[in-house]
Amino acid sequence: MKDITARIDFRANTQAVSPAMVAATQKNARTALLKRSEVVVEFGEERWQQLRRAGRELRLHALTHLDRYLSMVEENVIAAGGHVHWARDAEEAHSIVLDIAMQNSVRNIVKVKSMVTEEIELNHALEGRGIRVYETDLGEFIVQLAGQRPSHITAPALHMTKEEVAALFREKLKVDAQPDPKLLTEIARQRLRKEFLTAEMGISGGNFLVAETGTLILVTNEGNGRMCTSLPPIHVAIVGIEKVIPDWESAAVMLKLLARSVSGSKITAYNTFITGVRKDGPREFHLVLLDNGRTQILRDEIARETLMCIRCGACMNICPVYNQVGGHAYGAVYPGPIGSILTPLLIGTRIAGGLPFASTLCGACSDICPVMIPITEILLHLRRRFVEGDDFEGSSISGTLKAIAKAGRYVLGSPSLYRLGARMGKIFQAPLRSGDWIAAMPSPLDRWTMARPFPAFRGDFRGWWKKHKNAKDISGGKAS
Ligand code: SF4
Numbered sequence: 001m002k003d004i005t006a007r008i009d010f011r012a013n014t015q016a017v018s019p020a021m022v023a024a025t026q027k028n029a030r031t032a033l034l035k036r037s038e039v040v041v042e043f044g045e046e047r048w049q050q051l052r053r054a055g056r057e058l059r060l061h062a063l064t065h066l067d068r069y070l071s072m073v074e075e076n077v078i079a080a081g082g083h084v085h086w087a088r089d090a091e092e093a094h095s096i097v098l099d100i101a102m103q104n105s106v107r108n109i110v111k112v113k114s115m116v117t118e119e120i121e122l123n124h125a126l127e128g129r130g131i132r133v134y135e136t137d138l139g140e141f142i143v144q145l146a147g148q149r150p151s152h153i154t155a156p157a158l159h160m161t162k163e164e165v166a167a168l169f170r171e172k173l174k175v176d177a178q179p180d181p182k183l184l185t186e187i188a189r190q191r192l193r194k195e196f197l198t199a200e201m202g203i204s205g206g207n208f209l210v211a212e213t214g215t216l217i218l219v220t221n222e223g224n225g226r227m228c229t230s231l232p233p234i235h236v237a238i239v240g241i242e243k244v245i246p247d248w249e250s251a252a253v254m255l256k257l258l259a260r261s262v263s264g265s266k267i268t269a270y271n272t273f274i275t276g277v278r279k280d281g282p283r284e285f286h287l288v289l290l291d292n293g294r295t296q297i298l299r300d301e302i303a304r305e306t307l308m309c310i311r312c313g314a315c316m317n318i319c320p321v322y323n324q325v326g327g328h329a330y331g332a333v334y335p336g337p338i339g340s341i342l343t344p345l346l347i348g349t350r351i352a353g354g355l356p357f358a359s360t361l362c363g364a365c366s367d368i369c370p371v372m373i374p375i376t377e378i379l380l381h382l383r384r385r386f387v388e389g390d391d392f393e394g395s396s397i398s399g400t401l402k403a404i405a406k407a408g409r410y411v412l413g414s415p416s417l418y419r420l421g422a423r424m425g426k427i428f429q430a431p432l433r434s435g436d437w438i439a440a441m442p443s444p445l446d447r448w449t450m451a452r453p454f455p456a457f458r459g460d461f462r463g464w465w466k467k468h469k470n471a472k473d474i475s476g477g478k479a480s
Contacts, residue, residue: 007351008331008343010358017325021159025151025326028158029317035264036314043260055257056372058250059308062242063298069211069244070289076214080276082285087238089292090120096288097122097203097236101131104234104284106200110192112218112225113137114205115153115311116240116290118333119346122203133203134195136224141188145172151327151335154262154313159326192224202228202282206239207310208254209287212247216287218272219258226272235282237274241289242307254310257370261312293346302381306341308371315365315375321358330355337365341378344386353386404445418460425457 040048062069074084087093101109109126111117111133123133123144135144139156143149146168150156157165162179169177175187204225208217216237218225229235245251259268277285298304316322316336327335332343332352340359344352356379365375387405411417432438437453440446458464 008354010329010331010354013329013331014325017329020161020164021151021326021328022324024161024164025159026323028155029152029323032155032262032264032313033317036261036317037264039260039264039266048260051253051257052370052372054253055310055370056308058245058253059310059371060305062245062250063304063307065246066241066244066298069246070241072211073209073214073244073287073289076211077276077285077287080214082214082276082287085286085288087288087290087292093120093238093288093290093292094122094125096286097238098125098129100234100236100284100286101126101129101201104200106234107131108195108199109133109201109203110136110195110199110224110228110232111140111202112204112220112228113140113156114203114238115150115333116205116238117203118150120238120290120292122238134192134199136192136196136228137220138185138188138222138224141192142168145169149328149333152313152316153311153334153336153338159328196224196227196231199228199232201234201236202230202232204229204235204237206237206243207258208251209239209244210246210248210251211244213275216274217251217255218274219255219268219270220272221263221269223270226270229272229274230278230281233282234284234286235274236286236288238288238290241291241294258310258312261310261314261368261370297345300345303341303345303378305373306338306345306378308373309338309342310371311338312370314368314370318364318368320360320362320364330358337375337379338373341375341382344382349382349386353382356380356382356386419462422457422460422463426459429457 043051077084085096087096100106107130109131111123113135117123123135126133135141137156139158140150142157142160142165143151146157146160152158160168162181162184165184166177166179169175169184169187173187173191177184177187204216204218206216207219209215210217216239218229218237220226229237245254255267255271259265262268274281274285277283294307297307313336315338316327319337322336327339330336330339330343332339332347332355334342334346337359340355343355359376359379361376361379363376366373366377369375387402411421429438432440432442433456436456436458438456439453441454
């Protein structure tokens with residue numbers, strides 16, 4: 001298992017990104033965005049905004065009544081013959097799943113794509129005990145074969161071209177794979193067929209949990225979800241506690257929002273509804289309700305809206321930063337704008353405090369989010385938490401930088417001090433200046449100039465305006 005206490009260095013990670021990966025990410029993200037906008041235009045802008053507002057309201061309502069709805073889920077799942085387990089963290093979730101596996105002599109597991117199992121690194125825990133885990137979603141199958149982590153929450157292999165996938169299949173599966181998506185899919189299908197039929201356990205996540213009936217909703221496009229949750233004799237679903245929604249009316253709203261935002265379709269190909277044990281399904285159904293830091297997030301009045309996320313991936317597709325660096329640069333399970341807020345909230349700002357800074361704050365993510373999560377507001381809030389150290393971990397910023405930031409705030413808030421500062425800056429920059437730029441700032445400000453040049457001080461705007469206001473170069477539209 002990787003060291004989860006190592007600080008995520010977003011800037012260093014971006015240096016490992018290849019141009020081919022960026023090109024594939026941009027192409028695939030653009031296609032997804034185009035499809036989404038077509039289907040939203042067809043739905044009607046006004047209706048879409050109404051649907052978004054309804055989705056937001058009901059997700060907020062569910063989050064503020066989690067205790068009630070989770071109890072309803074538990075009661076209804078047990079009444080339908082299922083088992084409910086509560087896991088405080090990854091370790092507890094691992095031991096619950098391992099216990100079920102050991103009691104039933106499970107050696108092979110087929111899995112549906114699930115971000116929450118990536119979050120708790122379930123595959124590592126199972127494989128560490130000699131159990132083989134087969135990812136059955138095509139994208140997950142590819143990244144598992146490549147030994148990588150997903151680069152997108154709905155399209156795990158978004159960063160790969162068909163040529164790269166064909167080469168991977170040739171190398172790992174020893175087959176004559178050509179770069180044709182249909183043929184590659186067929187190869188994966190053939191490989192997985194035997195595993196579907198022989199696995200003793202199927203593991204899934206869940207898109208929603210409907211409290212009024214205790215139903216798990218699973219939304220997939222490939223049909224593998226149905227196979228994993230109906231063929232093996234045991235089905236274990238691991239679901240974050242925030243996924244609960246009150247009733248089927250809520251489900252109708254959420255499914256419309258999700259399908260359009262994920263894949264630009266009116267409805268996802270496979271919507272699977274599972275309530276406890278079915279006559280024609282697995283003999284055992286286990287629901288693991290996972291906290292893993294979520295109740296801690298709920299305590300933060302601003303950041304708690306992060307838990308409304310329905311994992312559609314639209315914020316990634318539209319994000320200019322994600323499109324420049326791809327998902328792996330975020331160094332964590334959840335990439336893109338949602339990852340930049342969710343990761344530090346889940347694993348702490350000490351480790352992931354740099355991620356909220358991996359944003360231009362353009363606001364495109366908040367605008368596209370189907371449940372209207374104010375991502376930019378939460379990014380700013382987390383930056384503040386990181387700098388001020390007002391969370392349980394303490395500040396991650398050096399005392400010198402803090403003093404400089406405080407002085408900067410004071411100077412920028414006073415016109416006279418600002419003018420004086422600009423004049424002093426002009427004088428003191430002389431030894432560092434190279435033409436119009438300052439190539440390297442002294443420590444600790446050198447972190448800025450390591451990444452980009454800093455423009456030299458050229459006096460304050462008022463002084464410049466006084467000198468130029470009557471000049472022809474301004475009236476002609478060419479201010480020098
Ligand atoms: S934050 Fe919003 S746009 Fe991004 S994945 Fe979650 S629901 Fe989708």
